[in-house]
Amino acid sequence: MSIVKEFKEFAVKGNVVDLAVGVIIGAAFGKIVTSLVTDVIMPPIGLLLGGLDFKDLKIHLKPAVGKTPEVSINYGMFINTAIDFLIIAFVIFLVIKGINAMKRKEEAAPGAPPEPTKEEILLTEIRDLLAKKA
Template sequence: MSIVKEFKDFASRGNVVDLAVGVIIGAAFGKIVTSLVNDIIMPPLGMLLSGIDFKDLKYVLKPAVGKTPETAINYGLFINNIIDFVIVAFCIFLIVKGVNSLRKEEAAAPAPDPAPTKEETLLTEIRDLLAKK
């Protein structure tokens, strides 16, 4: 089998397409959550904390000298990213929980027991007769 045909078979599988759609939607969802954190959650939180803007929180290791930029640890941006992660993780948790509850409902509904066919009934009778002998 040629490598082109193998790649075509791989790429045309349903799981690969589903994964690609999931990654694209996940990236868009990440942008929405980042905007939610940066534009809606952090400003009131900063206001409650005496007007602190988390983006500006940093520990300067070496101040800027001339054209050389400062070297700093931007822990405020890290806090923003942690909040982003927590929100995304919680949303994914809710989605997975919803999907799992739907699957449990499907699995809990037992399939109706079909009536035995004539062959099954005959074989059962033969088995019972052989067991008596």
């Protein structure tokens, strides 16, 4: 199968649209979680730790000199980002767990029996013909 044909099938099936919607919603969700962590979760934690602002936590390697900015390791921002990641990962885990549970229910639900394959139909016809001859 050529790459062009495969791409057409991929694009026509709607996977591209689904992917685009997922990326847009994921970006928006990421912003919400970042705001949740930065504006809601971290201030009370900082208050419990004596008025500490995690954004200000850093290790100064070189102070600012003139127009040259300081060089520092901003581990407080890293902590915020790590908490963002953990929240997003947990929510995605819950969504996937819910989807898998719904799939299991669909598979377990009794439905119409599967249609026989061509081989099964042919074997049934042969059996019936043999039964008529006997």
